Amino acid sequence: MTITDQLFEAFLQCPTKCFLRAQGEPPTGNVYSDWVRGQSEAYRSAGVTRLLERLSAIGPPHGLLDPADAISANWQCAVEVLAQSQHLESHIHAVERIPSQVGRQFAQLVPIRFVRANKPNNVDKLMLAFDALALSEATGLQVAFGRIIHGDEHTSLRIKTGVLAGRVRKVIERIGKQLQTGQAPELALNRHCGECEFQARCRQKAIEIDDLSLFSGMKPEERERHRRKGIFTINQLSYTFRQRRQPRREEALGKPHYFALQALAIRENTVYVHGSPQLPDAETSVYLDIEGLSLLSTGSFDCVAGHGGVSLFLGRSTVRRDDSLYPVC
Numbered sequence: 362m363t364i365t366d367q368l369f370e371a372f373l374q375c376p377t378k379c380f381l382r383a384q385g386e387p388p389t390g391n392v393y394s395d396w397v398r399g400q401s402e403a404y405r406s407a408g409v410t411r412l413l414e415r416l417s418a419i420g421p422p423h424g425l426l427d428p429a430d431a432i433s434a435n436w437q438c439a440v441e442v443l444a445q446s447q448h449l450e451s452h453i454h455a456v457e458r459i460p461s462q463v464g465r466q467f468a469q470l471v472p473i474r475f476v477r478a479n480k481p482n483n484v485d486k487l488m489l490a491f492d493a494l495a496l497s498e499a500t501g502l503q504v505a506f507g508r509i510i511h512g513d514e515h516t517s518l519r520i521k522t523g524v525l526a527g528r529v530r531k532v533i534e535r536i537g538k539q540l541q542t543g544q545a546p547e548l549a550l551n552r553h554c555g556e557c558e559f560q561a562r563c564r565q566k567a568i569e570i571d572d573l574s575l576f577s578g579m580k581p582e583e584r585e586r587h588r589r590k591g592i593f594t595i596n597q598l599s600y601t602f603r604q605r606r607q608p609r610r611e612e613a614l615g616k617p618h619y620f621a622l623q624a625l626a627i628r629e630n631t632v633y634v635h636g637s638p639q640l641p642d643a644e645t646s647v648y649l650d651i652e653g654l655s656l657l658s659t660g661s662f663d664c665v666a667g668h669g670g671v672s673l674f675l676g677r678s679t680v681r682r683d684d685s686l687y688p689v690c
């Protein structure tokens with residue numbers, strides 16, 4: 362199966378996303394993801410226009426790159442290039458052709474990628490390295506480096522793609538294995554979910570199976586540790602909580618977050634207060650003014666009034682409308 366730049370990018374973000382894209386699963390929609398895509402495309406299109414103003418686009422301006430075009434000497438810049446080899450395919454934003462200065466050596470091809478963010482991340486760099494590998498395989502020429510044009514200032518960053526080629530090959534191998542087996546990877550919600558087109562589908566699935574990854578603060582290593590012990594769901598985790606004395610070394614670090622306690626709170630639909638809150642005893646009446654309707658709150662509660670007003674309110678109280686203060690006509 363051909364590994365495309367879309368699958369490669371998806372795998373770097375989340376193996377499940379790569380699997381779903383490869384299976385042709387329809388996206389469940391995500392407004393933020395659509396917005397991000399729109400912004401990236403606008404940035405890329407503006408970048409391409411700027412690039413074409415600087416470099417002439419004679420020759421293969423866009424479309425499938427013919428290996429013969431790569432060595433012909435009549436172009437300097439190509440945009441929206443499709444580089445295809447036996448098992449790789451990449452839609453490259455732009456390719457710059459630098460003519461050789463030494464004798465009859467071939468020109469150098471430099472893939473260019475436009476990234477809207479002010480600071481390109483690892484995914485952006487690996488995507489450029491993937492472009493370089495696909496370009497190299499499609500033309501038979503060595504592609505040693507590429508450029509990322511990024512941010513508000515359109516800064517150009519030179520990346521040695523050859524250094525990243527090993528990592529790119531390993532990822533391609535893993536994608537190949539995943540697609541060959543045809544088995545969906547284990548679902549694990551992650552930081553990318555917020556901008557993924559499958560967010561609604563995966564969240565629904567995670568809720569159905571009560572998956573541990575619903576705890577967004579739980580690190581993958583911790584989740585894996587629980588899985589090795591046979592704990593796969595939040596409900597199972599809730600039975601593991603035992604109240605213990607906090608070890609001394611942990612006392613210095615403050616209160617740790619117990620996911621097992623959080624799971625227990627969810628199962629029992631109860632609020633647990635971690636530790637003993639030290640609240641000053643204050644007998645204070647609190648007046649609430651909601652849309653001009655004055656209410657008097659009475660009961661047993663602790664209220665700490667700071668200089669700027671109430672800063673802490675804890676306990677149980679009864680709130681009633683105080684007609685004596687503002688009689689209703």
Ligand code: SF4
Pocket residue numbers: 374375376377378379381548549550551553554557558559560561563564
């Ligand atoms: S929603 Fe999250 S878990 Fe699902 S495919 Fe996207 S990134 Fe992966």
